[in-house]
Amino acid sequence: MGTVARPFIFAWHFLTTIPLSRTHHEPTAPELAASMAWYSTVGLMLGAILALSDMVLSRVFAQEVVNILLIVLLVSLTRGLHQDGLADTLDGLAGGRTPADRLSIMRDPRIGAMGATGLFLSLILRYASLLALPQSLRLPALVCMPALGRCAMVVLAWLVPYARTGGGLASPFLAHLSVFHVMVSTLVLAAALTIGLGVTATILTVIGSCLALIAIQTACRTLFGGITGDTLGATNEIVEITFLLLVPLVLVLS
Numbered sequence: 001m002g003t004v005a006r007p008f009i010f011a012w013h014f015l016t017t018i019p020l021s022r023t024h025h026e027p028t029a030p031e032l033a034a035s036m037a038w039y040s041t042v043g044l045m046l047g048a049i050l051a052l053s054d055m056v057l058s059r060v061f062a063q064e065v066v067n068i069l070l071i072v073l074l075v076s077l078t079r080g081l082h083q084d085g086l087a088d089t090l091d092g093l094a095g096g097r098t099p100a101d102r103l104s105i106m107r108d109p110r111i112g113a114m115g116a117t118g119l120f121l122s123l124i125l126r127y128a129s130l131l132a133l134p135q136s137l138r139l140p141a142l143v144c145m146p147a148l149g150r151c152a153m154v155v156l157a158w159l160v161p162y163a164r165t166g167g168g169l170a171s172p173f174l175a176h177l178s179v180f181h182v183m184v185s186t187l188v189l190a191a192a193l194t195i196g197l198g199v200t201a202t203i204l205t206v207i208g209s210c211l212a213l214i215a216i217q218t219a220c221r222t223l224f225g226g227i228t229g230d231t232l233g234a235t236n237e238i239v240e241i242t243f244l245l246l247v248p249l250v251l252v253l254s
């Protein structure tokens with residue numbers, strides 16, 4: 001594989017369950033960092049799968065059923081990676097009094113009451129927001145949603161230092177992450193939003209996402225001493241659901 005293809009395939013394999021190459025490739029730390037520049041692109045491809053599935057399923061099932069099937073599809077395509085991060089983050093918040101305690105709890109593979117409750121509520125919110133999507137914005141919203149969540153992870157990873165001293169799942173990705181990788185991911189997302197939702201909606205989405213990331217990065221620094229793979233996964237879920245909930249406002253404000 002070429003120097004460009006390898007980071008893309010690493011991003012695709014990490015963010016999805018669909019194999020692109022049967023050959024086992026050992027990525028270097030710089031390649032893992034470079035792969036994050038492709039996160040928005042992979043997100044757009046996932047969104048395209050959701051949008052296409054929505055069009056096909058809507059011919060057969062009621063909208064309520066389609067929304068549930070889309071959620072199942074997205075979780076299946078991403079092996080529940082971000083849902084797991086959200087649940088672990090909430091368990092850490094609920095059970096720990098110090099950043100070290102919270103990080104320790106988040107390593108426990110078992111899910112606690114707060115994690116299970118938060119995960120359930122996030123799925124309900126995602127379903128309700130899909131149900132409330134205006135039909136005219138449904139397709140671009142489905143396409144852009146996964147890209148926005150994954151771009152938010154890249155930006156947060158660049159803004160906030162890694163919390164664990166002993167390393168972890170996200171550590172190799174962040175060691176060489178640069179502003180160039182962040183800019184590439186952000187520009188791809190901005191182009192997709194502009195094409196799909198228009199300039200006004202893109203500006204509103206960027207402003208809203210920036211405000212959300214400011215709040216999230218402050219919470220990560222204060223409560224965990226930095227970011228982890230789990231908090232990045234939780235960020236993806238929060239940003240995606242918030243985006244879907246606010247999309248109907250585009251028709252009002254634009």
